[in-house]
Amino acid sequence: xxxxxxxxxxxxxxxxxxxxxxxxxxxxxxxxxxxxxxxxxxxxxxxxxxxxxxxxxxxxxxxxxxxxxxxxxxxxxxxxxxxxxxxxxxxxxxxxxxxxxxxxxxxxxxxxxxxxxxxxxxxxxxxxxxxxxxxxxxxxxxxxxxxxx
Numbered sequence: 599x600x601x602x603x604x605x606x607x608x609x610x611x612x613x614x615x616x617x618x619x620x621x622x623x624x625x626x627x628x629x630x631x632x633x634x635x636x637x638x639x640x641x642x643x644x645x646x647x648x649x650x651x652x653x654x655x656x657x658x659x660x661x662x663x664x665x666x667x668x669x670x671x672x673x674x675x676x677x678x679x680x681x682x683x684x685x686x687x688x689x690x691x692x693x694x695x696x697x698x699x700x701x702x703x704x705x706x707x708x709x710x711x712x713x714x715x716x717x718x719x720x721x722x723x724x725x726x727x728x729x730x731x732x733x734x735x736x737x738x739x740x741x742x743x744x745x746x747x
Contacts (some may be wrong), residue, residue, distance in 0.1 A: 602627055603635060607642045617645055621654060630661040641702070664700045666708040668746050670694070671725040675714040678721035686722045687711065687737030693743055706746075 606623045610616035620639055625631050631654055640647040654660045672687045687698070696702040696709040715723045720732025724739055731742050 604642075606638060611643060617643060617653060618651065618657075621660060625660060630664045633662075637722075643647060645684045663701055664705055666704075666706050667697070668707050668727050669725075670696075670707055670709045671712045671727075672698075672709070672717065673713070673715045673723040674711045675721075676717070677718035678723055681721040683712055683722040685736055690724065690738050690743075693740055697704065701725065707743075 602603060603624060607620055610620045621631060624635055636654060637647055637651050639738060640650045654662060670690060672683060672690055674683045690709060691697055694702045694707040694709060696707050697710055698711045701708045715725055717723055717730060722734045724731045724734045
């Protein structure tokens with residue numbers, strides 16, 4: 599365990615409700631929450647590992663796998679859905695090797711589905727590293743993802 603992990607745990611030890619703050623700080627430090635870090639939190643704070651894992655998996659903000667270098671969000675909200683978001687999502691999954699909520703094996707892409715990206719009139723919408731791709735199609739997404747190789 600690295601020194602910063604130990605420091606973060608120690609800063610919060612003994613404070614009521616500290617588990618969430620510890621996990622948030624550790625994720626900010628590491629970008630994700632490796633299982634060995636969660637085991638260390640359990641040990642140092644005296645909280646059963648099952649409780650730490652339950653909390654870490656309950657909140658979507660916590661990542662139990664490392665994120666890819668590029669973040670892809672595919673809108674599956676009503677407007678995008680009716681305009682073909684599922685075909686676009688299937689293409690992104692096939693092209694990247696990642697499923698929603700996962701990172702591809704090479705840690706290049708992380709894929710998430712979202713309910714709305716706020717530009718419904720451009721649906722289906724995909725966001726790659728914060729860049730919006732409107733009226734997305736499977737072929738268009740394939741061309742766009744080539745730019746991230």
